[in-house]
Amino acid sequence: MVTKKIIGRIIPFSRGEYDPSFNYDVLDQVQLATAIYQSRKPNNCGHPVTDTEWWSKYFDVGAAIEAATSKDTPEIDAASNVVRIMGIDSDGQPCSIKPKDLVDYVLSSLLDYDIIARSH
Secondary structure, three states: OOOOOOOOOOOOEEEEEOOOOOOEOOOEEEEEOOEEEEEOOOOEOOOOOOOOOOEEEEEEOHHHHHHHOOOOOOOOEOOOOEOOEEEEOOOOOEEEEOHHHHHHHHHHHHHHHHHHHHHO
């Protein structure tokens, strides 16, 4: 007979928007503005995401958006004044991405990854 012992969580778990009244567990991830933070400890309730003893910044696309929308960034679509970030498409060709589209893509990819990881 095989005995199973729970040793703890190894896969991050997305909890959505940060709520200071929620009791987060270790590896829980929350979103606040353009950043994703990951809880470093269990019983993490009421600690702001800026408290590095309790939270680690997982990633933040805010700096990329700020740079892309800076007045020093050349505008590509002058007619609509839409600033875009230059990138490389899946076929290896240059492409441009709206900052909001980039944020939406990154956040949805993380949610898709989390759902896939939890379903296996």
